[in-house]
Amino acid sequence: MKQILILSLTFFLFSSVNAQEKIFQTFKDTKVINTHSVETLKKGHMDIRISHRFGDAAGPNGGWRTFYGLETAVDVGLGVEYGLTNKTMVGIHRTKGAGPLKQNVNGLFKYRIMQQTKGKNLLGLTIAGLTSISTMKKSSSDGVLHFFDKTSHRMSYNLSVILSRKFSHRFSLQAHAGYTYRNLVSSIDKNDLVSVGFATRIQLTKAMGFIFDGNFPFSDIRNSENSYFPATGFGLEWETGGGHVFQMNFTNSKGLMETDYLPYTQSDWGKGEYRLGFTISRQFKV
Amino acid sequence: MKKYIICFSILSFLLACNKDKIEITAADCNNEFPTYQDVKSILDDKCGTAGCHVGGSSPASFYGNYDVAVPYLNLEPNGFKNRVIEIGDMPEVNSPGQLTVDEKDLLDCWIQGGYAKE
Numbered sequence: 056m057k058q059i060l061i062l063s064l065t066f067f068l069f070s071s072v073n074a075q076e077k078i079f080q081t082f083k084d085t086k087v088i089n090t091h092s093v094e095t096l097k098k099g100h101m102d103i104r105i106s107h108r109f110g111d112a113a114g115p116n117g118g119w120r121t122f123y124g125l126e127t128a129v130d131v132g133l134g135v136e137y138g139l140t141n142k143t144m145v146g147i148h149r150t151k152g153a154g155p156l157k158q159n160v161n162g163l164f165k166y167r168i169m170q171q172t173k174g175k176n177l178l179g180l181t182i183a184g185l186t187s188i189s190t191m192k193k194s195s196s197d198g199v200l201h202f203f204d205k206t207s208h209r210m211s212y213n214l215s216v217i218l219s220r221k222f223s224h225r226f227s228l229q230a231h232a233g234y235t236y237r238n239l240v241s242s243i244d245k246n247d248l249v250s251v252g253f254a255t256r257i258q259l260t261k262a263m264g265f266i267f268d269g270n271f272p273f274s275d276i277r278n279s280e281n282s283y284f285p286a287t288g289f290g291l292e293w294e295t296g297g298g299h300v301f302q303m304n305f306t307n308s309k310g311l312m313e314t315d316y317l318p319y320t321q322s323d324w325g326k327g328e329y330r331l332g333f334t335i336s337r338q339f340k341v
Numbered sequence: 342m343k344k345y346i347i348c349f350s351i352l353s354f355l356l357a358c359n360k361d362k363i364e365i366t367a368a369d370c371n372n373e374f375p376t377y378q379d380v381k382s383i384l385d386d387k388c389g390t391a392g393c394h395v396g397g398s399s400p401a402s403f404y405g406n407y408d409v410a411v412p413y414l415n416l417e418p419n420g421f422k423n424r425v426i427e428i429g430d431m432p433e434v435n436s437p438g439q440l441t442v443d444e445k446d447l448l449d450c451w452i453q454g455g456y457a458k459e
């Protein structure tokens with residue numbers, strides 16, 4: 056009887072410890088390819104990020120003539136992100152911009168609502184908010200999005216809700232929903248745009264993983280007939296040690312930010328309008 | 342500190358929201374559709390400028406002659422209309438060529454006429 060009691064108590068204590076055990080590194084980086092991952096930075100960590108999207112690898116704009124897109128840069132991003140707490144991070148990015156609005160300054164806020172734990176929380180939950188401001192020169196003629204009749208026309212926003220689960224040390228999956236709002240759109244378009252997406256990471260070796268993400272906007276005009284396509288991508292991600300993550304990917308998306316690639320992805324994989332991209336992330340403890 | 346950031350973010354989000362649209366009306370062509378020769382000077386001067394659509398390492402070329410331009414237009418018939426007329430991000434704002442209203446209308450009519458050669 057005594058042995059059973061000790062065993063039961065041990066089992067109960069062990070279960071309690073397990074229930075509190077947090078699951079870390081569902082994804083290795085705060086972004087997958089185009090999409091925010093469920094991850095946030097640790098408190099006091101600063102992440103310097105450089106992202107790049109080259110030109111079309113094939114199709115009419117690619118091939119040998121552009122060295123498979125490597126001689127063209129459709130978007131470039133430089134950014135700094137910082138962990139205010141273990142759950143809250145902020146960031147600021149400058150992007151060239153691939154859509155109609157260029158020279159963008161993007162402010163990011165990300166908050167981890169729930170972390171996956173062993174036994175208790177089956178899922179991780181994070182929200183990410185993004186505000187983009189175009190600093191491009193105002194057009195002299197009206198009838199275009201960059202006429203900027205009001206300063207607020209330079210702004211667009213995205214809110215993403217991200218649900219994730221790390222099934223094993225080799226396999227993670229996330230689903231996300233997005234709401235993008237642009238203050239000014241053309242008369243055939245709508246200001247608000249709802250999208251859904253998913254992302255996955257498969258650990259291939261100790262340091263390298265395969266990543267994939269896809270984003271699907273719901274919009275009457277966003278179909279292949281009007282040359283709009285879902286933004287999808289796949290790639291490889293290396294953790295080179297010391298807080299350094301290097302990612303190389305192929306995607307049909309030109310823009311780097313949600314406010315850019317969700318409303319304006321018009322590149323078709325089938326026509327060779329995909330591109331090489333990379334992201335270098337270097338974290339420092341400050 | 343966190344509360345201030347959250348409040349500031351929500352306030353800036355709400356205060357700067359507009360629900361505006363720009364009216365894009367199709368050019369009135371009066372059933373007269375221009376040919377490539379009518380728009381060639383626009384394509385050459387406003388699109389086929391150095392560093393833009395002039396071949397080499399640049400995207401689809403519009404400079405020179407119809408046969409150069411038409412493969413891209415056949416491949417992306419709505420793309421040209423979308424970028425030049427609907428979204429209006431082409432020609433790029435920092436490029437040397439900016440379209441006047443008349444030039445844009447002429448291109449719109451060329452598109453409506455099916456990119457006619459002659």
